[in-house]
Amino acid sequence: MRETAIVMRRELRSYFVSPIAYVFGVLFLGFLLFIATEVIRDGQQASALPFFAMMPYLFIVFLPALSMRLWAEERKLGTLELLMTFPASVPQLIAGKFLAAMLFLAIIIAMTIGYPITLSIYGNLDWGPVIGAYLASFLMAGAYLSIGMFWSSMTRDQIVAMLLSLVTLAALFFLGLPNFLEWLADLGLWTWLIGVLNGISPFKYFSSIARGVIDTRDIVYYMSFCGFFLYANYLVLQGRRVKG
Template identity: 60%
Template sequence: MSSAMIVMRRELRSYFASPIAYVFGALFLVVQLWLAVTTTLKHGGQAGMQVFFTLLVPTFMVFVPALTMRLWAEERKLGTLELLMTFPVRVRELIAGKFLSVLVYLGVVLALTLALPATLSVYSNLDWGPVLCAYAASLLLAGAFASVGMFFSSITRDQIIALLLTLVSLLLLVVLGVPQVTEFLAALLPRGLVEALAAVSPTPYFGSIARGVVDTGDLVYYVCFTGFFLYLNGLVLQGRRLRG
């Protein structure tokens, strides 16, 4: 078994060995399904699922930072990060293990929401193709958000600071992709700069895949975005290893 898989299993055990994972998962499901019941079911069918996945973006903005804030900050606070740095394990394997643990956990939680489209399909003609694309887009979005959270968790030993930094950063990134905000900024800033800022936001790419339109550019964006922040995470940890 590779070192990354060992780290992933260690993290998953730490999640499920405490009530935090269950409380977190229950809260996520309650919030998302409550939003679904109050808004999604009014639309029904395909339109209802589009609303469901649109509402997933702000839900992830809150829950993913809460999940990632401890990944490195807690290790630093407890002094176990220094111990990890002495092990014959590559930094990228440590990062990959922790990153995969977040994706697996969120994948399990997302899978539990499949009850919603299953219910809608009983009462309406639901096309499962776009729905499954939207679930894949949700995992890509979760990975992108998690990479940002892991980076900020690596630069501080305070979990609350890591949470706030991630939350503010994700809020800015998401807002930059809102058309109304883009139009407002276009009246104040050069059009090219506004378009560049909007291109950084994950929101349009998520919306495209969630509608069932899988474009290579959208996939490349998520790979580059997630890889960039994981790379920054690696630079921080490698610097700590070199400093001893």
């Protein structure tokens, strides 16, 4: 636990001394502010759903940029070998970096709380869906970051890691769209296979939680999804540690 905390503090410190992290935060919050302004300008009722509905789209673009450096930068700078000599296991290294990225992202997302508070002041806001939307956003962010960490461990080039993550997230997003699934059915793809492909899409489970309908199966899905890619990350790093 202590080793994980040390790695997490080291990684979190690197976020706050890196200009990329601040650019990420400004752009991410800027896009959300623009969306919030458009919702208010359209005179929509006091609902935060249109605001949070954009989170999956923004995550597809921004989270690969946030996660691309987690391991690729260590490999490029030659510090991964040094990191592997720390008195910490590979799972502790992964947990430390993952928790640091999640904490940084949680801070950014928490800065949006002013929007639902404003809606509650000027309208009758239902806080149930708002809480569900924040939970759904956090769970989806964890799933997406685990994918980004995996691809970052596969290459020393941050741009390559970002592009691989972007393509993977975009593919998973399309698998959650009914129109895309109908198109696959029109191509003659087996119905059972379409069901399986749809079942692995994080986007499918985001909508129900964001509406305030919290099903433990959805939460178990996100935890399992995240665990799968973190374990894949472990296999990559453990193999590299054994080699040398």
